[in-house]
Amino acid sequence: MERALRGRQFGHRARLALTPAQVRLIDDQAHAARTMWNLLHDWWTMVPKGKRSLAAADAAIRQARKEIDWLGVLPAQAAQSVLKTYFQAWKNCWEGRADAPNFKARLRTVMGVDVPQGRDLQITRVHRRWGMVNIPKVGRVRFRWTKSLPVGKHANVDNRITGARLVKDPLGWHVAFRVTVLEAAPEPHAGPEVGIDMGVTIPLALSDASKTHGAWMTERERAKLLRLERQAAHRRSCRKQGDRTSRQLQRTYDQIASLRATAKRRATDWQHQTTTGIARQYGVIVVEDLAIANMTKSAKGTADNPGKNVAQKSGLNRSVRGEAWGRTITMLKYKAARHGGSLCKVPAPGTSQRCSACGFVTPGSRQSQAVFVCQNSDCGWSGNADHNAARNILDLYRMGLVLVSAAGRAVVRRARRVKPATAR
Incomplete structure (x- = not known):
C-alpha cells in the first residue's frame, strides 16, 4: 500500500566562501536594507493613519531609490521584501504575537539580505564539498555543500528552492535556503x-x-574567553562617558563574539x-x-x-x-x-x-x-x-x-x- 504524500518546508543554512570584494558588496546591500527599514519606519510614523497603505509605502520606496544613489545597491526584489517584512511585523504586533517594529541600529542589528525569488539563485553543485549560488548584483559565490538540495534535474514544481536569505554572524556570511519538498508521510x-x-x-x-x-568549548578556548572578557572590562572602565568605542575595544568585542558563535555552532550541531x-x-x-x-x-x-x-x-x-x-x-x-x-x-x-x-x-x-x-x-x-x-x-x-x-x-x-x- 502506497503511503500518502505530503509537502514539507524547511530551511538549510550553509557557509559562504567570499572574496573581500564580495564581502564588501554584500555588506553594502545589508546596510542598504537596514536603512530602507529605518526609512519605512520614519515614513510610517510621519504619515497620517488614513494614508498608510502598502501602495503608498511602495511608492515611497521607489522614490527613495531614485533620490538616494547608494540605495540602488540593494536589488529591487530585496527592497520589496523589506517592505513586506515591515508590514508583516505590524500585523504580528496588532494580533498580539510580537512587539511593535522599531528602529534598527547599526551595531546591534543582525545584518541580512533577502533573495525572495528561487530562480535567481541558479544553484549548481561543483563537487562533493562545494556548490555555487548566484547572488543578485554580486555574482557567483561558493558555498559549503552539506545537504542534498533539489537542484538541477531533481528540481520540479513540488521539490524546489523557493528563496534564500543572506545572514551575517561573527563567523562570516551564510546563506539560508528555503526549501519545499514532497515526501511520503511516515x-x-x-x-x-x-x-x-x-x-x-x-x-x-x-x-x-x-x-x-x-562540550562546546575547549579549556584553552574558555581561558581565552575569560582573558578577553577581563580585557574588555578593563578597557571599558578606562573609557570616559560619552566617548566612542575604541578600535582596540571593538576588536576585543569581535573576538569574544567569534568564540561564542563557534560554541553556539557546535552546540546546535550536537x-x-x-x-x-x-x-x-x-x-x-x-x-x-x-x-x-x-x-x-x-x-x-x-x-x-x-x-x-x-x-x-x-x-x-x-x-x-x-x-x-x-x-x-x-x-x-x-x-x-x-x-x-x-x-x-x-x-x-x-x-x-x-x-x-x-x-x-x-x-x-x-x-x-x-x-x-x-x-x-x-x-x-x-x-x-x-x-x-x-x-x-x-x-x-x-x-x-x-x-x-x-x-x-x-x-x-x-x-x-x-x-x-x-x-x-
Missing part, C-alpha cells in the same frame, strides 16, 4: 517510550539510564545529531513543560526588597540559556513527527523531588545535583538524580497527565486509557 513509529530530563551538568538524561554530554538519534529510536518522547522565561529571571529584586545570591543566580541563568532547552524541544517535536513519533509534555513540578520507585516526596532525598537517595524507610531507592527525574516524567505520561493546548493556554488532561507501566 508510518507510525513502533519504538518504545522515553522520558527526558533536561539539565545543565547533563544536558539530556533519558529514562532508560542513558545520558548525553556535550543538538541536531542528538535529537535525530532520539527521534529515530523512540516512538513517544516525553519532556517537561518548562517555563524557561520564568526560570531565568533576574534575582536582583528592587531597591526596597533586594534579592539574595544574585551572582549565583546570574551564573545559573547563563548556564540555562546556554543549553537552549527550548531549541532542543522544538527539534524533538518536528523530528519526531517526521519519523512517525510524537512529543508530549507533562507538568514539571515535583519531578526532581519525587522518588520514581515508590512515588513519595520525602525531604532530603535529593542529596546533591547528581545523587538521589529516597528517605522513605520502606523504599531506600538510590540512583542518579537526573535519571530519577526522567523516570518520573515518563510515569506522568503513562498515568495520562499530559499537557494539551486549550484556548491559548496549557492545561492538564488525564487520558481515558492509561498505558500500563512496563517493568523496570
Whole structure:
C-alpha cells in the first residue's frame, strides 16, 4: 500500500566562501536594507493613519531609490521584501504575537539580505564539498555543500528552492535556503517510550539510564574567553562617558563574539545529531513543560526588597540559556513527527523531588545535583538524580497527565486509557 504524500518546508543554512570584494558588496546591500527599514519606519510614523497603505509605502520606496544613489545597491526584489517584512511585523504586533517594529541600529542589528525569488539563485553543485549560488548584483559565490538540495534535474514544481536569505554572524556570511519538498508521510513509529530530563551538568538524561554530554568549548578556548572578557572590562572602565568605542575595544568585542558563535555552532550541531538519534529510536518522547522565561529571571529584586545570591543566580541563568532547552524541544517535536513519533509534555513540578520507585516526596532525598537517595524507610531507592527525574516524567505520561493546548493556554488532561507501566 502506497503511503500518502505530503509537502514539507524547511530551511538549510550553509557557509559562504567570499572574496573581500564580495564581502564588501554584500555588506553594502545589508546596510542598504537596514536603512530602507529605518526609512519605512520614519515614513510610517510621519504619515497620517488614513494614508498608510502598502501602495503608498511602495511608492515611497521607489522614490527613495531614485533620490538616494547608494540605495540602488540593494536589488529591487530585496527592497520589496523589506517592505513586506515591515508590514508583516505590524500585523504580528496588532494580533498580539510580537512587539511593535522599531528602529534598527547599526551595531546591534543582525545584518541580512533577502533573495525572495528561487530562480535567481541558479544553484549548481561543483563537487562533493562545494556548490555555487548566484547572488543578485554580486555574482557567483561558493558555498559549503552539506545537504542534498533539489537542484538541477531533481528540481520540479513540488521539490524546489523557493528563496534564500543572506545572514551575517561573527563567523562570516551564510546563506539560508528555503526549501519545499514532497515526501511520503511516515508510518507510525513502533519504538518504545522515553522520558527526558533536561539539565545543565547533563544536558539530556533519558529514562532508560542513558545520558548525553556535550562540550562546546575547549579549556584553552574558555581561558581565552575569560582573558578577553577581563580585557574588555578593563578597557571599558578606562573609557570616559560619552566617548566612542575604541578600535582596540571593538576588536576585543569581535573576538569574544567569534568564540561564542563557534560554541553556539557546535552546540546546535550536537543538538541536531542528538535529537535525530532520539527521534529515530523512540516512538513517544516525553519532556517537561518548562517555563524557561520564568526560570531565568533576574534575582536582583528592587531597591526596597533586594534579592539574595544574585551572582549565583546570574551564573545559573547563563548556564540555562546556554543549553537552549527550548531549541532542543522544538527539534524533538518536528523530528519526531517526521519519523512517525510524537512529543508530549507533562507538568514539571515535583519531578526532581519525587522518588520514581515508590512515588513519595520525602525531604532530603535529593542529596546533591547528581545523587538521589529516597528517605522513605520502606523504599531506600538510590540512583542518579537526573535519571530519577526522567523516570518520573515518563510515569506522568503513562498515568495520562499530559499537557494539551486549550484556548491559548496549557492545561492538564488525564487520558481515558492509561498505558500500563512496563517493568523496570
